[in-house]
Amino acid sequence: MKQKMIAATTLALALGASSAYAEEAVNPRLLRRFKPIRVEIDSDQNPVTGEKINLGRMLYFDARLSQNRDLSCNSCHPLDKYGADGEVTSKGTKGQRGKRNSPTVYHAAANFVQFWDGRARDVEEQAGGPIVNPAEMAMSSPAEAVARIRSIPGYAPIFKKAFPDAADPISYENIGKAIGAFERRLVTPARWDRFLEGDKTALSAQEIEGLRVFSNSGCMVCHTGELLGGSMYQRVGVVEPWPNQSDRGRAEATKSSADEMYFKVPTLRNVAMTGPYFHDGSAPTLKDAVEKMAKHQLGVTLEDNEVAAIVAWLGSLTGALPLDYIKPPVLPKDSTVTASVK
Ligand code: HEC
Numbered sequence: 001m002k003q004k005m006i007a008a009t010t011l012a013l014a015l016g017a018s019s020a021y022a023e024e025a026v027n028p029r030l031l032r033r034f035k036p037i038r039v040e041i042d043s044d045q046n047p048v049t050g051e052k053i054n055l056g057r058m059l060y061f062d063a064r065l066s067q068n069r070d071l072s073c074n075s076c077h078p079l080d081k082y083g084a085d086g087e088v089t090s091k092g093t094k095g096q097r098g099k100r101n102s103p104t105v106y107h108a109a110a111n112f113v114q115f116w117d118g119r120a121r122d123v124e125e126q127a128g129g130p131i132v133n134p135a136e137m138a139m140s141s142p143a144e145a146v147a148r149i150r151s152i153p154g155y156a157p158i159f160k161k162a163f164p165d166a167a168d169p170i171s172y173e174n175i176g177k178a179i180g181a182f183e184r185r186l187v188t189p190a191r192w193d194r195f196l197e198g199d200k201t202a203l204s205a206q207e208i209e210g211l212r213v214f215s216n217s218g219c220m221v222c223h224t225g226e227l228l229g230g231s232m233y234q235r236v237g238v239v240e241p242w243p244n245q246s247d248r249g250r251a252e253a254t255k256s257s258a259d260e261m262y263f264k265v266p267t268l269r270n271v272a273m274t275g276p277y278f279h280d281g282s283a284p285t286l287k288d289a290v291e292k293m294a295k296h297q298l299g300v301t302l303e304d305n306e307v308a309a310i311v312a313w314l315g316s317l318t319g320a321l322p323l324d325y326i327k328p329p330v331l332p333k334d335s336t337v338t339a340s341v342k
């Protein structure tokens with residue numbers, strides 16, 4: 001079966017008929033379970049405006065939101081590196097290691113919930129987490145973070161513009177809303193989107209083969225929709241137990257034994273750029289991650305060429321970085337401490 005498919009690819013390419021092959025190789029009904037990425041991920045609760053985005057970008061890069069003025073969101077989610085820090089687990093205040101790998105912030109706004117265990121509803125709520133997390137930005141309270149921002153005189157007019165109707169625009173909630181609005185435009189459309197929109201030449205024959213193996217072996221049961229993930233929780237180690245059982249996943253947030261080892265299925269967009277992989281950072285390469293998924297989630301061993309094809313196809317999910325959008329902004333000056341972009 002497999003050999004035949006490869007022969008068909010070669011033949012189709014030789015005949016210059018790769019698009020006909022693409023139609024045949026991937027069942028169109030399966031293909032409909034994926035969706036091109038929205039370029040605007042909107043929210044009724046937090047309408048996105050240019051003013052909010054400007055403010056959110058500043059706050060995202062402003063290390064003064066951390067206790068020691070040394071960590072910003074961008075320290076652990078560097079936007080010029082696809083929004084992930086490349087560490088097994090992130091380094092927080094005073095070099096402390098957290099226990100989880102930092103997920104990318106690109107497309108995070110489209111996740112059905114935030115964090116590996118889903119403990120925040122949306123990016124607006126999520127943004128309030130790390131600022132007061134003792135192992136991350138380590139502010140002692142939301143009030144302290146707000147006081148810090150208030151102490152920087154240049155922020156007042158910028159908050160006023162972003163939240164024109166608020167009596168008191170500088171609040172912890174509005175810090176989250178501004179950062180959230182900024183994140184709602186962190187999207188990187190890729191060749192994969194062109195393929196889904198009908199350009200069958202957007203993927204190479206090997207990439208199409210990878211998509212076929214991915215679909216046929218069952219990966220897309222969990223990695224589906226516009227993010228190829230981000231739409232459900234699943235147990236890691238469904239077929240074969242996950243080697244590292246120290247992080248109990250969603251059960252740590254819900255305290256329910258039914259949630260043991262459940263994690264949010266992560267997006268696969270830009271996955272080639274965001275290693276190491278998994279909540280525990282235990283897979284250094286994408287090849288390793290794909291093999292572990294096949295083994296632990298599906299109980300199958302993929303052939304080397306099948307793994308290589310999936311890895312090649314995953315590469316088509318890498319989009320171009322929005323370089324203008326993510327340019328570090330000039331921050332309002334602090335009257336006592338020099339502003340620092342981290
Ligand atoms: C010290 C490193 C660190 C800092 C600083 C940090 N984060 Fe994170 N971030 C992480 C880690 C680690 C996780 C995963 C934690 C978990 O799931 O329990 C995470 C999760 C997230 C997520 C969830 C993504 C998803 O797919 O679920 C978003 C969004 C995010 N961070 C945005 C931010 C923003 C905005 C800031 C600044 C206010 C920030 N982070 C500061 C390390 C950091």
Ligand code: HEC
Pocket residue numbers: 214217218219220221222223233234235236238263264265266267268271274276277278279280286289290293294297298310
């Ligand atoms: C039963 C659901 C399920 C199936 C089937 C599944 N996955 Fe996953 N996938 C997950 C979950 C849950 C995670 C997060 C696990 C963790 O971090 O501990 C994940 C994580 C990943 C990651 C790491 C992403 C990152 O940013 O860390 C990759 C890559 C991946 N899966 C690819 C695949 C491939 C390829 C297949 C098919 C061979 C597959 N998955 C099958 C649920 C699934």
